[in-house]
Amino acid sequence: GQQLNQSPQSMFIQEGEDVSMNCTSSSIFNTWLWYKQDPGEGPVLLIALYKAGELTSNGRLTAQFGITRKDSFLNISASIPSDVGIYFCAGQGWAIASKLTFGTGTRLQVTL
Amino acid sequence: DTGVSQDPRHKITKRGQNVTFRCDPISEHNRLYWYRQTLGQGPEFLTYFQNEAQLEKSRLLSDRFSAERPKGSFSTLEIQRTEQGDSAMYLCASSFWTGGYEQYFGPGTRLTVT
Numbered sequence: 001g002q003q004l005n006q007s008p009q010s011m012f013i014q015e016g017e018d019v020s021m022n023c024t025s026s027s028i029f030n031t032w033l034w035y036k037q038d039p040g041e042g043p044v045l046l047i048a049l050y051k052a053g054e055l056t057s058n059g060r061l062t063a064q065f066g067i068t069r070k071d072s073f074l075n076i077s078a079s080i081p082s083d084v085g086i087y088f089c090a091g092q093g094w095a096i097a098s099k100l101t102f103g104t105g106t107r108l109q110v111t112l
Numbered sequence: 113d114t115g116v117s118q119d120p121r122h123k124i125t126k127r128g129q130n131v132t133f134r135c136d137p138i139s140e141h142n143r144l145y146w147y148r149q150t151l152g153q154g155p156e157f158l159t160y161f162q163n164e165a166q167l168e169k170s171r172l173l174s175d176r177f178s179a180e181r182p183k184g185s186f187s188t189l190e191i192q193r194t195e196q197g198d199s200a201m202y203l204c205a206s207s208f209w210t211g212g213y214e215q216y217f218g219p220g221t222r223l224t225v226t
Binding site: 003004031033035040041042043044045048050088090092098099100101102103104105 | 116118145147152153154155156157160168170203205211212213214215216217218219220222
């Protein structure tokens with residue numbers, strides 16, 4: 001099935017650094033969501049975006065819905081060790097409550 | 113709000129056996145989704161229900177897979193005649209209109225077919 005392209009695929013950063021990752025698609029989406037997944041667990045919703053150009057924050061996380069509707073970005077400020085995990089973007093189509101199409105994931109590792 | 117729950121968390125079965133997984137959505141969530149996730153990949157959509165009606169099925173859902181949501185509350189996913197390629201994490205999510213349909217996931221059921 002289709003998977004959205006996420007970059008970078010993985011990253012090592014030091015505690016306190018800011019992190020940026022992005023997600024691109026060949027298709028337009030109506031909603032973009034960002035999830036974090038820990039090993040052996042289900043994805044946890046971080047941020048949901050509903051309008052093109054929208055910028056939304058959740059604590060140290062900030063996400064943006066790209067103007068073209070084909071991309072989204074996630075920034076994490078002042079990273080801490082518990083930020084370690086895999087971050088997935090997901091796009092949702094125009095049909096009400098439609099399925100999510102997920103990205104390939106960005107694995108984040110934070111060193112002290 | 114107790115979140116989405118799934119049972120069992122882990123299942124090991126031999127090839128050819130049937131398995132059934134259960135998902136209990138967040139109460140009052142009328143939409144329920146099943147996804148499958150293999151190692152190193154993002155979750156892939158399998159099927160979804162609005163109340164008890166199954167509204168969409170992915171081509172990933174072969175004839176050996178069947179899902180039900182008989183009373184519009186919990187759901188079951190059954191895999192018949194399991195194959196090694198069925199080994200994956202099976203995730204359930206639920207949603208409800210709150211200005212959007214954010215999907216909330218359960219912890220998943222890890223299936224290993226030997």
